[in-house]
Amino acid sequence: MLLTLPTELLLRVAAGVDHEHDLNSLTRVCRSTHHILSNYLYRRNARESGSSALLWASYCGQIETARKSLDAGADINALIPGDSALIPPLSLPAAQGHKDVVDLLIAVDGIDADTTPGGSPSALTYAAANGHAAIVQSILDSRKANVDAHDRYGRTALMEATMNGSIGALQVLLSCAEIDLWQPDGSGNTVLQHAMALRDPVVSRALVKYGKIDPDLRIHDETVLQMAVHYGDDILVAILLENPKARSNARANLLILLPLAARGSNMKIFELLLQSHSDAKATIDDGAALLDDDRRAAIALAAEAAASCGNVKAVHYMVESGITENADHILLLAAAEGGQLEVLQLLITLGIDVNARDRNGVTVLAYAAHRGQSGIVQAVLNHTETDPNIEDKRGRTPLFMAAIAGHAEVVELLLDVDNINLHTKDHKGLTVFHAVCSHPGLCTYGGVCKCQELVRILDRLLALGFDPLTTDSMGCTPLHVAAQGGCVTVLQYLADKLGTVDVRDSHGRTPRMYAAMYGNAAALLLLARRTRIEYLEDNFGNTPFFVALRNGYAGLAGHFVKRSPAWLLQRRCRGRGPFYWAARISDDLVRSLQQIGERTKRSKFASLDVEPDIRQGEQDRVGERQPWDHAANAGWCTICMWLFSAEEQKYHCEECDGGTFLMCSECFEHGQQRCADEAHQLKVQQ
Structure with a gap:
C-alpha cells in the first residue's frame, strides 16, 4: 500500500518519521522510495543532524555520498556533534588518505582549510603527519590552506611530517616557497630541532637538502653542523660541508667540531672535517700557515677529547694515522684525567712515550699519582721504559705528588719501585716527608678522613731512613708544615716522635707561630699544651699572639689572652x-x-x-x-708574618729562603730588616 502512495503523501509520511535511521530504512525499501526520499534524507541530515552524512562519507572515503551531501546543502565546515576532537570534514579524508574526497571538498567555495576549533591539527597537518604526499600537494595547489598553520601545540604540517618521518610529504612541503622553516612550536623548538632530536638521518638529510639549510645556523647553543656531528650522521655532515659557507668557515668549524667528532664513534666524520679543512686551505694563499696552526690545535683538542672520554677507536685512528704529531703527552694526560685505563694501555702498546711531559714538565705518572689513580700508576710502572723519578718544573716527582695528595696506596706502589729516588726536594726544599705532613687529612674540612693513611705513609718513610727533622729552604721541619694546615693526628704523631714541639726554623719560629699565622686553632691548642716556651719571639720580634691578631683571628687571640x-x-x-x-x-x-x-x-x-x-x-x-682565606693564598711577609691578599703589593728576593722571601710594603717602607744580604735586589711583585 505504501508503494502506491503519491509522492507528496510519501514525503509527508517521511516528515513524520522521528528518527533518521528509520527514515533511512524507509528510503531503502525499494528503488521507488529511494528515488523519491533520498534527496529528502540528505537535506534533512544537513538541516537536522549536523551534516553527519558528509562527515561519515569523508571518513570512509565514500565520494558519492559526500557529493550528494554537498548537493543537499551539507555544511562543508561541519563538526561531528559531541566529538571533543572537533575535526571538520576536510581533515577526515586527509588523515585517512582519501585523495578523491579531499579533491572534492577542497574545491567547494567557503571551505575553511585552516580553522580548527579547539586547536586541532589542520587537514594539511593530518595529511603530512600520515605521509599522504599527494593529498598534501592537492591542498597546497588549492591555495586555500596556510602552509604554516599550527595546532594547539604550535606544531605545523612540516613539523608533523618531520616527527613522523613522512619523507614524501616533507619534500612537497619544502618545495613551497611560502613555508617558514624556523617557526617554533609551543615549546620553542623548530622543525630542524625535531628532526635532530629524532636522530632520523633520512628526515634530517631531506630537511637540509631540500630546505637549503645554512650549516652555521644556530639553534639554541649549537649550529646545525654541530648537531649533525654530535648525532654522528656522516651523510648529513657531508651535505652541510658542501655548502660554500661551511668552506668559508673551515677554521672555526675545525676547532669546534673536530673535538666533538673525536668523542663519537664515526671516524668518517673526523675524516670529512679534516678534508674540508684541506680543501679550504687550497683556496687560501696568505692564510695557509695559519690554517696549519689551526689544524694542529684542533687535533690536539680532539686527541684530548677522545682520550679523556675513553674513545679507543678514535685514539687508535689518530695515533695510527700519524696526525697527532707531538701530542703524545696530551693523549697520555687526557687518558689519566679521565681514568681511561684501556686508552692508556692502548697508547703504551702503540709506542707512545710514557715519559712525555706537558708544558709544566708533568708526566702521566705524576699526574695519575697526584689524582690517586692506582690502576693507571701500576700500568705505567709496568712499562719498562718508565722513569719514576722525572721532576716537573717545580722539582716534584711522582712520589712527591702522591704524598702531597695523601694517596697512601699510590705512595706504597712507588716506594716498591727499585730505583725510586726518596730524597729529592722541590723548588722550596720540601721533601716527600714534608709533603705528607702538609695534607689536611680532611678531618676538619669534611670528606673521608685520611689521617691514618698519612700516619701509615710516615711510618714507612721513617722505616726507610727519613729524618723527621729534615728542613726545607726556610729551615722548616715537617712539624712546622703540619702546624700550618696539616692533619692534627699527624701533628700529634710527629710531636710524639720528636718529644718536643719547640723546634725552630731559620727565622727562629716554632710550629706554634705558623699555626697562629694560618689560623689553625686545633694545631695551636695541641702545641700550647706541649710547649715549654710561652712568650716566644722569632728573629724579627714577632710573637704568636701578635701574628694571630694581625691576621684577624679573634678566637686565637682570645686563646692567648x-x-x-x-x-x-x-x-x-x-x-x-x-x-x-x-x-x-x-x-x-x-x-x-x-x-x-x-x-x-x-x-x-x-x-x-x-x-x-x-x-x-x-x-x-x-x-x-x-x-685569611686559605683558598686564595698569595704568600706572607717573611718579616712580620702578614698574610697577603691576592691584589696586595709585595717585595720579592730571588736568593733568600730558596727564592721564597717576601716582604710587605709596610715593612719595606718602615725600613725593617731587608733579607739575609742587603746587597740583594728586592723586586716588586703584584
Whole structure:
C-alpha cells in the first residue's frame, strides 16, 4: 500500500518519521522510495543532524555520498556533534588518505582549510603527519590552506611530517616557497630541532637538502653542523660541508667540531672535517700557515677529547694515522684525567712515550699519582721504559705528588719501585716527608678522613731512613708544615716522635707561630699544651699572639689572652699594642679584644688607656680585612708574618729562603730588616 502512495503523501509520511535511521530504512525499501526520499534524507541530515552524512562519507572515503551531501546543502565546515576532537570534514579524508574526497571538498567555495576549533591539527597537518604526499600537494595547489598553520601545540604540517618521518610529504612541503622553516612550536623548538632530536638521518638529510639549510645556523647553543656531528650522521655532515659557507668557515668549524667528532664513534666524520679543512686551505694563499696552526690545535683538542672520554677507536685512528704529531703527552694526560685505563694501555702498546711531559714538565705518572689513580700508576710502572723519578718544573716527582695528595696506596706502589729516588726536594726544599705532613687529612674540612693513611705513609718513610727533622729552604721541619694546615693526628704523631714541639726554623719560629699565622686553632691548642716556651719571639720580634691578631683571628687571640692576660699589655710590632693592630683590621676585632680584656681580673688592664691605640689604628686602616682565606693564598711577609691578599703589593728576593722571601710594603717602607744580604735586589711583585 505504501508503494502506491503519491509522492507528496510519501514525503509527508517521511516528515513524520522521528528518527533518521528509520527514515533511512524507509528510503531503502525499494528503488521507488529511494528515488523519491533520498534527496529528502540528505537535506534533512544537513538541516537536522549536523551534516553527519558528509562527515561519515569523508571518513570512509565514500565520494558519492559526500557529493550528494554537498548537493543537499551539507555544511562543508561541519563538526561531528559531541566529538571533543572537533575535526571538520576536510581533515577526515586527509588523515585517512582519501585523495578523491579531499579533491572534492577542497574545491567547494567557503571551505575553511585552516580553522580548527579547539586547536586541532589542520587537514594539511593530518595529511603530512600520515605521509599522504599527494593529498598534501592537492591542498597546497588549492591555495586555500596556510602552509604554516599550527595546532594547539604550535606544531605545523612540516613539523608533523618531520616527527613522523613522512619523507614524501616533507619534500612537497619544502618545495613551497611560502613555508617558514624556523617557526617554533609551543615549546620553542623548530622543525630542524625535531628532526635532530629524532636522530632520523633520512628526515634530517631531506630537511637540509631540500630546505637549503645554512650549516652555521644556530639553534639554541649549537649550529646545525654541530648537531649533525654530535648525532654522528656522516651523510648529513657531508651535505652541510658542501655548502660554500661551511668552506668559508673551515677554521672555526675545525676547532669546534673536530673535538666533538673525536668523542663519537664515526671516524668518517673526523675524516670529512679534516678534508674540508684541506680543501679550504687550497683556496687560501696568505692564510695557509695559519690554517696549519689551526689544524694542529684542533687535533690536539680532539686527541684530548677522545682520550679523556675513553674513545679507543678514535685514539687508535689518530695515533695510527700519524696526525697527532707531538701530542703524545696530551693523549697520555687526557687518558689519566679521565681514568681511561684501556686508552692508556692502548697508547703504551702503540709506542707512545710514557715519559712525555706537558708544558709544566708533568708526566702521566705524576699526574695519575697526584689524582690517586692506582690502576693507571701500576700500568705505567709496568712499562719498562718508565722513569719514576722525572721532576716537573717545580722539582716534584711522582712520589712527591702522591704524598702531597695523601694517596697512601699510590705512595706504597712507588716506594716498591727499585730505583725510586726518596730524597729529592722541590723548588722550596720540601721533601716527600714534608709533603705528607702538609695534607689536611680532611678531618676538619669534611670528606673521608685520611689521617691514618698519612700516619701509615710516615711510618714507612721513617722505616726507610727519613729524618723527621729534615728542613726545607726556610729551615722548616715537617712539624712546622703540619702546624700550618696539616692533619692534627699527624701533628700529634710527629710531636710524639720528636718529644718536643719547640723546634725552630731559620727565622727562629716554632710550629706554634705558623699555626697562629694560618689560623689553625686545633694545631695551636695541641702545641700550647706541649710547649715549654710561652712568650716566644722569632728573629724579627714577632710573637704568636701578635701574628694571630694581625691576621684577624679573634678566637686565637682570645686563646692567648686566656692563657696569659699579660699579652694585652705588651707592645710589639713597631712598638704598637694589640688594640692598634685590632683596629687596623676591623671594628669587630676591637670589640672582641675589649670583651676579652673585660673578662680578665688584672687591675693593670682596668687602668689601661687603649683609646689612643684604637684611634690610630682606625686612622691607618685601609679597608676592613677578614681573616685569611686559605683558598686564595698569595704568600706572607717573611718579616712580620702578614698574610697577603691576592691584589696586595709585595717585595720579592730571588736568593733568600730558596727564592721564597717576601716582604710587605709596610715593612719595606718602615725600613725593617731587608733579607739575609742587603746587597740583594728586592723586586716588586703584584
